[in-house]
Structures are given as structure tokens and as C-alpha cells.
Amino acid sequence: MLREIELAVLPEQISDESYIIRQGAKQLNIAPTRIKGLKIHKRSIDARGKQVVYRIRVIFYIDEIPVPDILHFQYANVADAPPVVIIGAGPAGLFAALRCLEKRLRPIVIERGKNVQERRRDLAVLNKSGIVNADSNYCFGEGGAGTYSDGKLYTRSNKRGDVQRVLEVFVAHGATEDILVDARPHIGTNKLPHIIQGIRHTILEHGGEIRFNSKVVDILERRGCVGGIKLASDEEIIAEHVILATGHSARDVFELFHRKRWLVEPKPFALGVRIEHPQQIIDQAQYHCMVRSDHLPPAYYSLVEQVNDRGVFSFCMCPGGVIAPCATDKGEVVVNGWSPSKRNNPYANSGTVVQVNLADIPQATRYPFALMDFQHEVEERAYVVGGGNLVAPAQRMVDFVEGRLSNTLPVNSYKPGTRSAPLSDVLPPFVHDALQKALPLFGKKMKGYFTNEAILVGVESRTSSPVRIPRDKETLQHPQIRGLYPCGEGAGYAGGIVSAAIDGMNCADAIKDFEI
Known part of the structure; x- marks a missing residue:
């Protein structure tokens, strides 16, 4: 029993x-x-x-002996099966590929970036020298943005699909079984690359294909139907089904749609800063103690306020983490955060962002890239104010709220370096004002939060895609192009590893023509 x-x-x-x-x-x-x-x-x-x-x-x-659970996935050999091209090897693309194996379809995954081993070298150069490889960085490459930006698996996306299935796939490829149990599952940036390699091997072993360093420059179309893709090398790959899972930073893909007069539309997103505290402050506040017990993990927090009818909230909180440079092109500063599996760094960081609505950008009513251009302009200002080489503009928290330039900045985890600068020179006024009002309110909710020991680092701008590629609710296909499935964060239908993975599986499930 x-x-x-x-x-x-x-x-x-x-x-x-x-x-x-x-x-x-x-x-x-x-x-x-x-x-x-x-x-x-x-x-x-x-x-x-x-x-x-x-x-x-x-x-x-x-009164009975436990029977151990056995995770089993039925992947077919699809070497001779009909092809499905999947653009992007992030969680949406990889999980779409795995589901294709189950459906006896042959996934051909096209990734503009490098595999996880080679990608790591480009990230080292990015952190040390401030040199951005536009196709291999924290956003582009095998595993997508999540591979080297934490591996948090917490999601509220239960209604979108089978969260447990996603977690079990990760466990089957090397993740600890703790992620099946914990309320806020986390893999860690140090462990996720190995798991991503395991998923790659599963796809290849069953007849799928993955191509790295392969940039898609065109999606072939004839009479309203997908015909395949064209690569930068001029090679064409013919397929009747294409899953577009390019992530939230593939601006060239949005521009391709616009040139071809395919529907795209602006989408609200959130913009702000990444805030870092000493982890000890967060532990003391959340665990009501002077020193955290060895039996407790580093504490996290989740904060939200309404300021002038606008949401201000913490996002992607990383206990024991690091602030990372996530620019995808030269001349811009973008920050994100990640944690290793043990979350044993001395700092806690979180994106702290403000809603940006269509009504905030007047051009959004007539131009689909109005919010994307707005996002990019803020990132370029951050680069200029930071002084170059991915140095990020920053202020101490109380100084920011009281409108003072910080004379010094606390030691922090952002490797390219920080420069004391008024963030009012970077952030749009409505974002700056909302943050100024929200941070003291956060301090009332969490003892110790509002302190000059905390640093605000700009800018946190890639919270989600500022562009949505529309799709039919039933077929998940683009309304103009049969066989084209906009998918994941880049298309505006996910926000994080798990929800992107679920959307990838859903898009593969939507391919009906070849079912047996």
C-alpha cells in the first residue's frame, strides 16, 4: 500500500x-x-x-518493497524518415528535435553558433576582453541562452504542457533527480553543458542531424507553403516543415520576416537593471538568522510592486551567482545572471525590471520593430556610458534612489568591470522613475534589501522578445506560411528553459502530415 x-x-x-x-x-x-x-x-x-x-x-x-522508477523514452531511428528543419538549438529546438524522434520524423537542427565546448572559449574572450562574437555568445550557440545563464527550471507553465516530461528528459541525460522533487529546480551553469551534449548525442544516435556554425539567411516559400531554408553558405535544405526556434535575440530573423512581408508584431517586454547583494544579506533576511545553516541552500527572493500602474518585479534571481555580459553585437551592453549548481559564489543577483508596454512607444502602432529598436537604443547608451569594452554603468542602490553619483562601487561579480555612472543617463525616464520608487518599497518587504551595499548594473534588457511572430492557435503555423511553426522565446511564446522546451514539443506535435 x-x-x-x-x-x-x-x-x-x-x-x-x-x-x-x-x-x-x-x-x-x-x-x-x-x-x-x-x-x-x-x-x-x-x-x-x-x-x-x-x-x-x-x-x-x-508493507511492500519500493519499486524504483525507470525513465524510458521511445526514440525511433529516423535516418530515412521525412525531414523537419529546426532553426535553433536552444531548449525549444532541442526538445522539438527529441519529440520528432518520437514521432518518427527526422530532425535537422540548424544552429548559427558553436557547440558547447567551442562556445566556452568565445565566452572566455567575451568576459576577459569585451570582444563579442555575434554568432557565439551567451545567447547564441548549442543549448541557447539557458546553457550558460544558470539552468533554472522553475516555471508557471503547467497549463502549456508536460513540465514533468521536460524534467525527466533532463534527468535521463544526466541531471540529478533532485530537479524532479524541488519546488524551484535548478541544474547550474557548470552542469548544463554536459546535459546538452547528452541530448545532442541522443538526436544523432537516432538518425537526426545537427549543424553548428550554420546561419539561416532565408526561409524558402512557394505559394504560401514552406519549401525549406537557405544557409549563408548558399546551401539549400528542402523540407515541408520548419520549426523556427531562434531565441529572443535573433534580430536578423525578425528583419527577414519584415523583408518578405510576413506578419510580425511588436510585443511588450521588461527593462531594467541587474541588482547584486552580498548573499549573506539575502540569507539573513529570508532565513531570519545571522549565519545560514549548512543544511539550507543560499536564499532566493521574489519581489513585485505596482508603481504608477506599472509592474516592477525581480526576474531570474540567482542565489550564489554571477552577473554575465550577454551582448550579441558590438557597441551594446546587456547583462544577465547565472549560478553554478552549488550556488556557492558570495553574491546574489536578480534582474529588476519594469514593464514596457506598446503604449509607451508611439511608433508601435505602425512599426513592428518599435520596441526592438527602443531596446537596442538603451543597450547602446549603456555601452557609451560604460566607456566601452562591455564595462557596465552602475550605481549603489541608495545612491540611485537619492539621485547621487556613487563615489565608489562595491566589489562585484561582473567580470568585464563596472563604472560609476548615473543610470538616469541610460534608462528611459519612466523606467528610472519606477525603479526609484519601487526599491525602497522592496526594502520594506525584505529587511536589509534597501542598502548601499547593493549595486545596480545596467542594463537588463533581454527579459523576453520585443517582437512576436504570430501563429494560428490550433495549428501553431504562421498564418501566411503553411508548414512554418514560430516557436519558443524568440517567437514570443515562452519565457525560460522549461516553457521553451514545452513549446518546442508542442510545435513538433502540431506536425500532422507525417503521423503514422
Whole structure:
């Protein structure tokens, strides 16, 4: 017999299976000897009270021996199957490819960037010298933006598809089973590249194809139907189905659509800064302690306020993390954040951003790239104010709110370097004003947050795509081009690794013509 119950467990007892069995037996009113095993189904930290506890949902095996779960995926050999071209090897593209294997379709994944091993070298140059490879950076390359920007798997996208399926695929390719249990699952930037390689090997072993350093310059079309793609090398790949999963920073793809007079439209996004605190401040605030217990992970936070009817919120919070340069072209500064699997860096950072609506940009009513151009202009200003070489403009938090230039900046994790500068010279006035008003309010919600020990680094601008490529709700195809499936973050239908992966699977499922 199996029984599932919820228990509250002190941090120092979370790894003590015998203690959990005793507590479970007490709640179930049975002898502990009747429990032959247990499985923690879900696990989360509850820091609302003075005593921090883990809340766990536990399946107890009563009078029967546990049978281990076996993750099994039925991938066919598709070497001779009909082709599906997938543009982009981020989570949307890779999970679309895996689903194609299940559907007995042959995925041909086209990635403008490099594989994870070679990509790492370009990131080293980016961090040390401020030199951007436009096709191999934190946004472009195998695994997409998520590979080297944290690997957080937290999502609210349950209604979009099978979140558990995505997590199980990661586990099958090397992720720890903890991600199946934790309320806020996280892989870590140091481990995700190996997992992405495992997914690549699965695709290749079953007859799929992946091409790196291959940039798509045209999508072939005839009489309203997809005919394939054209690469920068002039090679054409013929296919009746193309999944477009290029990510939120592939501005050249949006421009290609515009040149071909295919529908694209502006989309709201969010813009702001990345804020970094010493991790100890966040731990003290969230865990109500002077020193965090070794049995607790570095603390995270999630904050939101309404300022002048506009949302201001924390985004992509990275405990024990690093601020990273995420520019995709020269002459711009873009920042993001990531954490290693152990989250053991001394800083905590989070994007802190303000809603940018269509009404904020008057040209948006007549020009589909109005918000994209607005985004790019802010990134270029950040580059100029920072002084070049990806040095980022920055202010201490209280100085920012009180309108003072910071005389000094705290030591921080952003490797290209920071320069003290008024962020009012970079951020649009409505964004700057909203942040100034929101940060003290955040400080009232979380003790210690509002401090000059925190640094604001500009700019956090790639929160989501400022352009949407429309698609039919039923077929997921572009309304003008049969066989073309706009997909993932770049098309405006996802926000993060898991939701992008789900959208990739959904787009592959939408390919009906070749089903058997």
C-alpha cells in the first residue's frame, strides 16, 4: 500500500531517512517497521515563520518493497524518415528535435553558433576582453541562452504542457533527480553543458542531424507553403516543415520576416537593471538568522510592486551567482545572471525590471520593430556610458534612489568591470522613475534589501522578445506560411528553459502530415 502525506522537517533532518519514517509512521498511526521505503515527491523551503522548515510530500511504501522508477523514452531511428528543419538549438529546438524522434520524423537542427565546448572559449574572450562574437555568445550557440545563464527550471507553465516530461528528459541525460522533487529546480551553469551534449548525442544516435556554425539567411516559400531554408553558405535544405526556434535575440530573423512581408508584431517586454547583494544579506533576511545553516541552500527572493500602474518585479534571481555580459553585437551592453549548481559564489543577483508596454512607444502602432529598436537604443547608451569594452554603468542602490553619483562601487561579480555612472543617463525616464520608487518599497518587504551595499548594473534588457511572430492557435503555423511553426522565446511564446522546451514539443506535435 502507498500513502502520500505532507511533513514539516527541520533543515538538519531533511537527509535523515529514519527520522522521516518515524514522523510518517506517527502521522499515519502505524508502526515504523511497516514502512519499507519512502520517496520524496515534492520538496520546498518554508521560511514564513521564525523557524525555517522543509515542507515535503512523501510517498510511504507500507508493507511492500519500493519499486524504483525507470525513465524510458521511445526514440525511433529516423535516418530515412521525412525531414523537419529546426532553426535553433536552444531548449525549444532541442526538445522539438527529441519529440520528432518520437514521432518518427527526422530532425535537422540548424544552429548559427558553436557547440558547447567551442562556445566556452568565445565566452572566455567575451568576459576577459569585451570582444563579442555575434554568432557565439551567451545567447547564441548549442543549448541557447539557458546553457550558460544558470539552468533554472522553475516555471508557471503547467497549463502549456508536460513540465514533468521536460524534467525527466533532463534527468535521463544526466541531471540529478533532485530537479524532479524541488519546488524551484535548478541544474547550474557548470552542469548544463554536459546535459546538452547528452541530448545532442541522443538526436544523432537516432538518425537526426545537427549543424553548428550554420546561419539561416532565408526561409524558402512557394505559394504560401514552406519549401525549406537557405544557409549563408548558399546551401539549400528542402523540407515541408520548419520549426523556427531562434531565441529572443535573433534580430536578423525578425528583419527577414519584415523583408518578405510576413506578419510580425511588436510585443511588450521588461527593462531594467541587474541588482547584486552580498548573499549573506539575502540569507539573513529570508532565513531570519545571522549565519545560514549548512543544511539550507543560499536564499532566493521574489519581489513585485505596482508603481504608477506599472509592474516592477525581480526576474531570474540567482542565489550564489554571477552577473554575465550577454551582448550579441558590438557597441551594446546587456547583462544577465547565472549560478553554478552549488550556488556557492558570495553574491546574489536578480534582474529588476519594469514593464514596457506598446503604449509607451508611439511608433508601435505602425512599426513592428518599435520596441526592438527602443531596446537596442538603451543597450547602446549603456555601452557609451560604460566607456566601452562591455564595462557596465552602475550605481549603489541608495545612491540611485537619492539621485547621487556613487563615489565608489562595491566589489562585484561582473567580470568585464563596472563604472560609476548615473543610470538616469541610460534608462528611459519612466523606467528610472519606477525603479526609484519601487526599491525602497522592496526594502520594506525584505529587511536589509534597501542598502548601499547593493549595486545596480545596467542594463537588463533581454527579459523576453520585443517582437512576436504570430501563429494560428490550433495549428501553431504562421498564418501566411503553411508548414512554418514560430516557436519558443524568440517567437514570443515562452519565457525560460522549461516553457521553451514545452513549446518546442508542442510545435513538433502540431506536425500532422507525417503521423503514422
